[in-house]
Amino acid sequence: MASAAVTAAPSREWLRDPVLLLPAAVAAGLAVGWLGVHEHVAGSRVAADLALAWSLTIASIVALERPRWRRTSWLLAAAAFALLVADLEWASPHALSTFGLALQGLWAALLIQLALTFPDGRPWSRTAVFAMVAAYAVTIGGQLAADQAQEIASIAVALLVLFLVLRRLHGLRGPARRAQAPLLVAFAVTVGTGVVWLGSLLAADAGSYSVQTLVRVVALTIPVGVVAGIGWSRLRRPRTAELVVDLQRDSSSMRERLARALDDPTLDVAYRLGDGRYVDASGRPLELPHGDGRAITTVTAGGEEIAALLHDPALLDEPALVDSVRATAALVLENERLAAEVRAQLAEVRASRGRIVAAGDAERRRIERNLHDGAQQRLVTLSVALGLEASGTDPETAQLLARAQDEVEQAIAELRDLARGIHPTLLRDEGLGAAVEALARRTPLPVTVRSTLRERLPDSVELAAYFVVAEALTNVVKHASASQASVLLERGQQDFRVVIDDDGVGGAHIEPDSGLAGMRDRLEALDATLRIESAAGGGTTVCAVLPCA
Amino acid sequence: MCDDSTVQKRVLIVDDHQPFRAVARELLERAGYVVSGEAAGASEALAAVAADAPDAVLLDVQLPDGDGFAVAMELAASDGPAVVLISSREAADYGRRVTACGARGFIPKSKLSAAAFGALVD
Numbered sequence: 001m002a003s004a005a006v007t008a009a010p011s012r013e014w015l016r017d018p019v020l021l022l023p024a025a026v027a028a029g030l031a032v033g034w035l036g037v038h039e040h041v042a043g044s045r046v047a048a049d050l051a052l053a054w055s056l057t058i059a060s061i062v063a064l065e066r067p068r069w070r071r072t073s074w075l076l077a078a079a080a081f082a083l084l085v086a087d088l089e090w091a092s093p094h095a096l097s098t099f100g101l102a103l104q105g106l107w108a109a110l111l112i113q114l115a116l117t118f119p120d121g122r123p124w125s126r127t128a129v130f131a132m133v134a135a136y137a138v139t140i141g142g143q144l145a146a147d148q149a150q151e152i153a154s155i156a157v158a159l160l161v162l163f164l165v166l167r168r169l170h171g172l173r174g175p176a177r178r179a180q181a182p183l184l185v186a187f188a189v190t191v192g193t194g195v196v197w198l199g200s201l202l203a204a205d206a207g208s209y210s211v212q213t214l215v216r217v218v219a220l221t222i223p224v225g226v227v228a229g230i231g232w233s234r235l236r237r238p239r240t241a242e243l244v245v246d247l248q249r250d251s252s253s254m255r256e257r258l259a260r261a262l263d264d265p266t267l268d269v270a271y272r273l274g275d276g277r278y279v280d281a282s283g284r285p286l287e288l289p290h291g292d293g294r295a296i297t298t299v300t301a302g303g304e305e306i307a308a309l310l311h312d313p314a315l316l317d318e319p320a321l322v323d324s325v326r327a328t329a330a331l332v333l334e335n336e337r338l339a340a341e342v343r344a345q346l347a348e349v350r351a352s353r354g355r356i357v358a359a360g361d362a363e364r365r366r367i368e369r370n371l372h373d374g375a376q377q378r379l380v381t382l383s384v385a386l387g388l389e390a391s392g393t394d395p396e397t398a399q400l401l402a403r404a405q406d407e408v409e410q411a412i413a414e415l416r417d418l419a420r421g422i423h424p425t426l427l428r429d430e431g432l433g434a435a436v437e438a439l440a441r442r443t444p445l446p447v448t449v450r451s452t453l454r455e456r457l458p459d460s461v462e463l464a465a466y467f468v469v470a471e472a473l474t475n476v477v478k479h480a481s482a483s484q485a486s487v488l489l490e491r492g493q494q495d496f497r498v499v500i501d502d503d504g505v506g507g508a509h510i511e512p513d514s515g516l517a518g519m520r521d522r523l524e525a526l527d528a529t530l531r532i533e534s535a536a537g538g539g540t541t542v543c544a545v546l547p548c549a
Numbered sequence: 550m551c552d553d554s555t556v557q558k559r560v561l562i563v564d565d566h567q568p569f570r571a572v573a574r575e576l577l578e579r580a581g582y583v584v585s586g587e588a589a590g591a592s593e594a595l596a597a598v599a600a601d602a603p604d605a606v607l608l609d610v611q612l613p614d615g616d617g618f619a620v621a622m623e624l625a626a627s628d629g630p631a632v633v634l635i636s637s638r639e640a641a642d643y644g645r646r647v648t649a650c651g652a653r654g655f656i657p658k659s660k661l662s663a664a665a666f667g668a669l670v671d
Contacts, residue, residue, distance in 0.1 A: 372611070372637060372638065373611075376637045377566050377569065377637055378568070379659075380569065380637045380658040380659045381566065381568045381569040381572055381658075383658075383659045384569070384572045384573065384576065384658065384659065384661050385572045387576075387662060388572060388575060388576050388579070391579075392579070408659075409659055412637070412659050416637075416638065416639065416642075420642065424642070425638060425642045425643070426641070426642050426643065426644050429643065429644070429646065430643075430644040430645070430646070434644040434645070438641050438642075438644065441641070442641075
C-alpha cells in the first residue's frame with residue numbers, strides 16, 4: 001500500500017517497545033500493592049489503583065496494533081507508571097511520600113494529553129495545546145498553591161477538556177468515529193466524574209478518599225475504550241467474500257459501494273489512465289490531493305496501478321480492512337477504469353472535433369477573403385474595363401465587348417454566391433439576424449424571419465446556425481414544393497434554438513452524406529442537436545438546439 | 550454622359566487594387582471628372598482628402614488598413630466630400646452599414662459607370 005500517512009516503525013525501534021514495560025508494570029504494581037497493604041490503605045483503593053495501572057499497560061500494548069497510535073500507546077504506559085508512582089504517598093519515609101504527593105495528578109495530565117492528541121499524537125487545536133499545558137500546570141505546579149485555588153483551577157481545566165472532547169466526538173464520522181469514539185466517551189465520563197470529585201473536595205474538604213477511588217474505577221473505562229475501539233473496528237470489518245459479492249452485485253456507483261464497504265462517505269476513486277493521468281468515473285481529469293487531510297491508497301491489477309482510493313486517514317488504522325477492499329476492488333475497478341478511460345477519450349475526441357470545425361471555419365474565412373481579394377477583384381476590374389472600351393468603339397466591337405462583359409458579370413455573380421456560401425461576410429460583420437434575413441430575401445419564396453436575438457453569439461454557434469438555415473431553405477426550395485417558409489431564432493436561458501418550418505410536401509429525412517447530415521455533424525461538434533419532423537403531406541420542421549450559456 | 554456641372558468635379562479614388570484604380574480613373578476622366586488623386590488605404594485616403602479637398606470620393610469598402618465605412622463616417626462627420634462606396638460584393642452583403650455610414654450611395658464595382666457615379670454625386 002502506497003499511502004501518504006502511514007509511518008511504519010523502523011525495525012531497531014523494538015527496543016523502545018512498550019511490551020517491554022509489561023513485566024516492569026507487573027513488578028511495580030506488586031510493589032505498590034505490598035506498600036498499600038503494609039501501610040493499611042483501604043483495600044478497595046489499592047485494588048482500584050492496580051486495576052487501572054495494569055489495564056492501562058495492557059491497553060498500551062493492544063494499541064500498538066495501530067501504527068498511528070504509537071504515541072497514544074506510550075502515553076497509556078506513562079499514565080500507568082505515573083499512577084503507581086503517585087501511590088508512593090502511602091510510604092512512611094517522608095521523602096518518598098512527598099515525591100508521591102508531588103506527582104499525585106500527573107497520571108491525569110498524561111491521560112488528558114492522550115485524549116487531546118488522540119489518535120495520531122498531534123494536538124487537535126491550539127485550545128487543546130492550551131488545555132494540555134494548563135492540565136500539567138494545575139496537577140504538578142498546583143501542588144504549591146492553596147488547596148482551594150488548585151481545586152478551582154482543576155475544575156476549570158477539566159470543564160475545558162470535557163468541552164473539547166465532546167466537540168471532537170460530535171465531529172467524528174465514519175471509520176474515525178468507529179475507532180475513536182469508545183475512548184473519547186470513556187474519557188468524557190471519567191472527566192465528568194473527576195469534576196464531581198473536585199466539586200466534593202471544594203464543598204466538604206473531607207471524605208474525598210472514596211470519591212478518589214471512584215474516579216480511578218471510572219477511569220478504567222479509558223483502557224477499555226482503547227481496546228473497544230480497535231475491537232469494534234474489527235467487528236465492523238466485512239469479510240472479503242462478502243465484499244466480493246457486495247461490490248460486484250450492487251448497481252450503485254463503484255465509489256458509493258467502496259464508500260459503504262469502508263464506511264467512509266468521503267471516499268473518492270481516481271482512475272489511472274495509461275498516460276499516468278487520473279480521472280473520475282465520468283472521465284474528468286482529477287488531481288490527487290497532497291496534504292495530510294486525505295490519505296491515498298493505490299489499487300493495482302497485474303502489477304499495474306489502475307486506481308487510487310482517496311479516503312479518510314483514519315482508515316489507515318485498519319490496514320487489513322483497506323487491504324481486503326483493495327484486493328476485491330481490483331477485480332471490479334479494472335472494468336470501471338476502462339469505462340472512465342473511454343469517457344476521457346470521448347471528451348478528448350469531442351474537444352478535437354470542435355477544434356477541427358473551428359479550424360475549418362477559419363479556413364473558410366480565409367478562402368472567402370482570398371476569392372474576394374483575388375479572382376473577384378480582377379474580374380470586376382476586367383468588367384469595368386470592358387464597359388469602358390465598349391463605350392469608345394464602333395458598334396460591332398461594342399456589341400462583342402458587351403457580350404464579353406455579360407459573361408464576366410455572370411462569372412462575378414457566381415463567384416460571389418460561392419464566396420457567400422463559403423463564409424458570409426454579413427454574418428461576420430452584422431451577426432446572425434441580419435445574415436438570416438439576407439438569406440430569406442434571396443430565397444425564391446416568401447420566408448418570414450422571427451428572432452429573439454439581442455446579442456452576438458459565439459462565432460461557432462452563429463456559423464452553425466447560419467448553415468442550418470441556409471441548408472434547410474435550400475432543401476425547401478429544391479424538394480418541398482412549399483408556398484412559404486418561416487425561420488425562428490430563439491435565445492433561451494441556456495441554449496439557442498433555430499427552427500425552420502415550411503408548408504410543403506414533407507417526407508424529408510436526414511440521408512447519409514446529405515447536406516443535413518453534414519450539418520448534424522457540425523452541430524454535434526458543438527454538443528448541439530438537429531431534429532427533423534416531416535410527416536408526408538404535413539410540411540417539414542427542422543430544429544437545431546445549440547448549447548449557449 | 551457629362552454636362553457642365555460635372556466638368557470641374559474633383560474626385561479622389563480609394564482602392565487597394567491598382568489596376569482597378571487605373572480603370573476607374575480612365576472612366577471618370579472620360580466622363581469629364583478631374584481625378585485629384587488616388588489612395589490605396591484608409592489613412593492615405595484621409596490624408597489625401599485633407600490635402601486636396603476633392604468634391605467626391607470613390608471609396609472601396611474593404612481596405613488593407615480599415616474599412617470604407619469608417620472612412621465615410623469620419624468624412625461625413627467633418628462635413629467632407631460626397632462619398633460613393635464601391636465593392637466587389639453587393640450592398641446586401643453589408644446590411645445596414647451601407648446606409649448608416651453617411652455615404653451618398655453604394656455601387657457594386659462591376660456596375661460602376663460614370664452615369665451611376667454621377668447620379669449619386671451630382
